[in-house]
Amino acid sequence: MRSTLKHAWKKAGQKMPVHHDEGEYARPFEYVIGWKSDSIQLGDHPGTQRGIGSDYRGTINLVDYPDARRMDLRQTIRDPFEQVQVRQFNQDSTTPIYAVCDLSGSMQFTGQQRKLDTAIEIATAVANSAYQAGDLFGFIGYHQQVIEDFTLPLSRSFHQSKQTIALLHTYQSQRMGMDGVTDMPNFLGQTRALVFWISDFHMPLPVIEKTLLAMSAHKVVPIVLWDDEEYKKLPKFGFGTMIDLETGRNRTLFFRGEVKAKFLAAFNARREALEALFLRFDSPALFMHGDYRPELMTHYFEQTM
Template identity: 25%
Template sequence: MNGARLRDLAPEQALRRLELTITHRLDGLLQGDHLGLLPGPGSEPAEGREYVPGDDVRAMDWNLTARMTTPHVRDRVADRELETWVLVDATASMDFGTGRIEKRDLAVFAVAAVGFLTERTGNRLGAQIVHDAGTRRVPARTGRPHLLGLLGTLLSAPRGQGGRGDGSLGAAADLLHRTGAGRRGLAVVVSDFLEPVDTWERPLRLLGARHQLLAVEVVDPRELTLPDVGMLTLVDPETGRKRDVPTGRRLRERYAAAAAGQRREIAAGLRRAGAARLRLRTDGDWVRDLVQHVLAQRRVAAAAPARPTAAPPAPGGVA
């Protein structure tokens, strides 16, 4: 799907095309009541099992432990209704793209994938949109009209004017942690994460302490390597500063090394924050990348050791 053409369409046509792309390509894979991006605990009691190192001691089932004479914990199953919050970076650095689409379009696609795959069973979706001038909050509600309204807001959002202002990913994550849903849900942060890691790592870690946390890292290839095009004019979208640089071999090598180091630092910060990381590129197939992430999560879950139930077998071996 071409982001530029999508924005040239009427809002209703653009949203319809986006919905069809997601439901046709993802619906068969991600079946179930909840979006299968992150395995994790719910809040309703389920089966008991023997304690293994690393289990949360708050899940100890003392009655079952007394009966079985060995430590046991009780697993949890997901609630019937899932509340999802998306934190979307719409600052000036997202108004960039040398691939097939811009980073801001890719952010809209990521939010749409989460929204269309969670709204069908009455799940609630809320959002916080970070602009250069501040943060806009969209309350969590159910229903397709609410989702289409949110996506329309993202598609029609004005481009960044440069200058950080009051818009900050870390401040928005902290605000979502303090004012978001009171019970555990899914939090999805969509950004290029180009702000200093120490400004957003701790707020994301606090957010992940309450919710399952997915970080969607949006990347453009020119943020990783420079082309060999002679003299190149570079513009910082956040500040508007310009600089002419010769793209010789040594500069391209230093740029690639610095960009790789920056991405390693971002990945380490997200890992320390406890977030699952999904990277989407403007020159790639975002649906394929999303599918590969889901399949990888399922392989990890399938490879986990089996958890035997604590209840003894019924007489005669009948369950």
């Protein structure tokens, strides 16, 4: 559904961004990686590289892996060739973490607060969480194309990531489309990554499906930003302005009970369609209404991993 709705009595101007106390803003959350990382860099996730860690991988001859500190006495006694056996472990490694942010026109919708400001807080929280876990973080912003000024390569610099993402607080894009989403997967690295895709997903389902197919090498977490004022808090009777924030076009619509009910039903059907599509790709959607809360993100991983 490309059209979203603003009430006719709302002013066209933007609300001021909601500022939080530094201690409360973009608090980190706990995420889980459901695969073994092949990175050679030390981190907090199970890896495939041999080294210091808690993931036991078996025993090997001391000649091939000369570390007497890890001698396995029981396996040495059992060895028919009477060779000293040592334990092997996989090291804990890093994993690439990306926040992908929809910067198209519909993200300018302002209800409780501007959708884009919520997306900024979530993206900053992802960067903060990756930094605390010792992982690499990258950011990709797109509208009708991927935006170079809002695309950051993988790094451990939380300060740089936070500064760049914060510049989006003054970003305006009422007439921008979202065609760049199909090019966005080309900016992800080859190594399997955890990708937080932040959007309201007001785009055709085939476009979402095509993008998910292109990101099949990665684990995608779709974070769906909807606002109650888009579809629940509509006027019961009277005129309202329906605005397609992807194109900037609008038209006046007379609301009554029947029209409101149909609009609400359309949004409910859209939610079901999105949930079914994301589940096909083993990427359950996280619908976030209102402010960012880290416990919702942590709970998502507790439920899905």
